[in-house]
Amino acid sequence: MKHEQLLSLMRQMTLQEKIAQLMQLAGPFFEGAEQDGQITGPMEAMGITKENVCDTGSALGVTGAREVIAVQEAHMRNNRLGIPLLFMADIVHGFKTIFPVPLAIGCSWDMKLAEKSAEIAAKEASVSGVHVTFAPMVDLVRDPRWGRVMESTGEDPYLNSEFARAFVRGFQGDSLDDTDRVAACVKHFAAYGAGEGGRDYNTVDMSERQRREYYLPAYKAALDEGCEMVMTSFNTVDGIPATGNKALMRDLLREEWGFEGVLISDWGAVKEMIPHGVAADEAEAALKAIQAGVDIEMMTPCYVNHLEALVAQGLVEEALIDESVLRILTLKAKLGLFEQPHRGADVAREQEIVYCEEHRQAAYELATKSIVLLKNDVVLPLQKTQKVALIGPFAQNGDILGPWSWLGSKDDAVQLYDGMKGHVEPSELLTAQGCEIESITSAMLEEALQVAAQADVIVLALGEHSDMSGEAGSRANIRLPEAQLELIAKLKPLNKPMVAILFNGRPLDLHGVMDQTDAVLEAWFPGSEGGRAIADILYGDINPSAKLTMSFPYSVGQVPVYYNRFNTGRPQGAPDAQVRYVSQYLDIPNEPLLPFGFGLSYTTYAYDELVVSSDEMTVNQPVSVSVRVTNQGPAAGEETVQLYIRDVAGEVVRPLLELKAFEKVSLQPGESKTITFTIDESQLRYYHSDLSFTSDLGDFIGYVGPNSVDLMSFAFKLTK
Numbered sequence: 240m241k242h243e244q245l246l247s248l249m250r251q252m253t254l255q256e257k258i259a260q261l262m263q264l265a266g267p268f269f270e271g272a273e274q275d276g277q278i279t280g281p282m283e284a285m286g287i288t289k290e291n292v293c294d295t296g297s298a299l300g301v302t303g304a305r306e307v308i309a310v311q312e313a314h315m316r317n318n319r320l321g322i323p324l325l326f327m328a329d330i331v332h333g334f335k336t337i338f339p340v341p342l343a344i345g346c347s348w349d350m351k352l353a354e355k356s357a358e359i360a361a362k363e364a365s366v367s368g369v370h371v372t373f374a375p376m377v378d379l380v381r382d383p384r385w386g387r388v389m390e391s392t393g394e395d396p397y398l399n400s401e402f403a404r405a406f407v408r409g410f411q412g413d414s415l416d417d418t419d420r421v422a423a424c425v426k427h428f429a430a431y432g433a434g435e436g437g438r439d440y441n442t443v444d445m446s447e448r449q450r451r452e453y454y455l456p457a458y459k460a461a462l463d464e465g466c467e468m469v470m471t472s473f474n475t476v477d478g479i480p481a482t483g484n485k486a487l488m489r490d491l492l493r494e495e496w497g498f499e500g501v502l503i504s505d506w507g508a509v510k511e512m513i514p515h516g517v518a519a520d521e522a523e524a525a526l527k528a529i530q531a532g533v534d535i536e537m538m539t540p541c542y543v544n545h546l547e548a549l550v551a552q553g554l555v556e557e558a559l560i561d562e563s564v565l566r567i568l569t570l571k572a573k574l575g576l577f578e579q580p581h582r583g584a585d586v587a588r589e590q591e592i593v594y595c596e597e598h599r600q601a602a603y604e605l606a607t608k609s610i611v612l613l614k615n616d617v618v619l620p621l622q623k624t625q626k627v628a629l630i631g632p633f634a635q636n637g638d639i640l641g642p643w644s645w646l647g648s649k650d651d652a653v654q655l656y657d658g659m660k661g662h663v664e665p666s667e668l669l670t671a672q673g674c675e676i677e678s679i680t681s682a683m684l685e686e687a688l689q690v691a692a693q694a695d696v697i698v699l700a701l702g703e704h705s706d707m708s709g710e711a712g713s714r715a716n717i718r719l720p721e722a723q724l725e726l727i728a729k730l731k732p733l734n735k736p737m738v739a740i741l742f743n744g745r746p747l748d749l750h751g752v753m754d755q756t757d758a759v760l761e762a763w764f765p766g767s768e769g770g771r772a773i774a775d776i777l778y779g780d781i782n783p784s785a786k787l788t789m790s791f792p793y794s795v796g797q798v799p800v801y802y803n804r805f806n807t808g809r810p811q812g813a814p815d816a817q818v819r820y821v822s823q824y825l826d827i828p829n830e831p832l833l834p835f836g837f838g839l840s841y842t843t844y845a846y847d848e849l850v851v852s853s854d855e856m857t858v859n860q861p862v863s864v865s866v867r868v869t870n871q872g873p874a875a876g877e878e879t880v881q882l883y884i885r886d887v888a889g890e891v892v893r894p895l896l897e898l899k900a901f902e903k904v905s906l907q908p909g910e911s912k913t914i915t916f917t918i919d920e921s922q923l924r925y926y927h928s929d930l931s932f933t934s935d936l937g938d939f940i941g942y943v944g945p946n947s948v949d950l951m952s953f954a955f956k957l958t959k
Contacts, residue, residue: 307368357409384437386712641764642709
């Protein structure tokens, strides 16, 4: 449907019909849904009518081709003008085929596989009737206490931006005319990952310069890639909840950035302006949200119950509502819904595509690239001749998909025990639960000790229940549950090699694990094929290559801890530093336990022959830097070479390090390759005190290496 036709359609709509287009309701409200719309209690509580539902613009959480088709057909019959529904859902790291959680995907540093994961998720979602996914989440994260760190790709704005682009490309493709794709909705705008104390939905308070420097780039990258929608965040921005923040949504998002797509609130966020304390009632909440430019209100009735009166009172111009309606209708037209209300939904094709072997293989490949080897004291890879005791609450547990995998099947997920069975004779693989995730009994412990006593090596399958992270999964204690630490401690006196496999959604305080075991694999929540991927790494069929994209704290008392931090006037370790009067903890190190960019391999890489083309660069003349990387070990592998830069003296304080580029290189044993990076002036720009985005003339230090700590350095100047 063309723009002129959309305008004509909108002119036929009553004000009530327009306002209803701005409301999003969950699936059970609609005729044709599995609950067949019989939820009169919630409708009455929200103050909405059956007529409101018939005029609603979008549905949340309806999925499955058969149900979506039924709901859409009923809606088209009941809607006076035959305007189709938009069907939206949280397809975050897979639909039915579940990929590793996004934080794990980040550790792959692999944009092609990240894009492929989103493409597959879109294909499965679309054939099942979904039009829009609430992804990617690109919130920068620095606090592992926040449960939703699992949904981000980490603590670095540049790397997050690259992943944001990759996910949008995967979801949307080149055009929404492709019915195997879905519209993407970047979230949560803005700075949701910076809640105080790592507590979900909590206050965010930061300078505009910091927000632009670190927290906004990934959202902008997603929009530059053509992302169709934006979701508001729950938090405050400059003391105003994002959902009612006109400066953020209209001035920055719409005017400065030129975003013309649909802006949707998060679940209930419009009405939540009342407990925030910036709206006295639902009417004021509706007023502030529509003035801020929120087009769709998710699962609260402030718009539908109050906008009409606000127009009548002259407080809201109907033209403001028309803007939002037109944006929603335009997205429906882009998706082809006026011509094909069912779009890609296809019951027969759904059976062929969803969770097919090809998609599961892609999930397996990404899992192998996302699992980080944190420690290895010559224990891994395992030998097939070794008798293995597989012990722990995740030894035979399908809860490895992680949060936001609502259509994934824990029963179908490849468990670790099943993955390992393919590598050894059944008699060589013994197993015991050892403990529950958060409790242990003497009988469990005794069984574990008996099994471990018979083995050559102990593999511990440990971690968090999926509900311990994700939304509303904030935790002050980020160590493994005490029961699991006790299990490790009781097995330690057997003096057998121990390997810990960690299933979790956040960086952990690994005391009691790193110091008590001989090898540690961070598997995260690895998805549908997780057990197979881990087993292939354990036995050396796959050489681990993943690198952390979020620092692991030495202790929760360091949090937030991140690599691209500022120096202080009294830095610890400076040549003239005093013993006490420097910026430090007295009881723990300043440095994280495991730094950004860290990850081990079954081989070793040497970096040498660092060559810089010039020690000076100008706006028009970049500098190139090359380094030779050699695989000195026994196994073929893949290394991620990382380039960092430090601005020695900026107009405002600059970070000690900033990731500016990286390249993955595959090397056979004994093979060397030279990696070359080009540094241009644009990579030296940052937000100054006046918010201008420019570079400074002067001295810079570049660093190249395998992580943010083990680095070779070089110096150069930016001159006129």
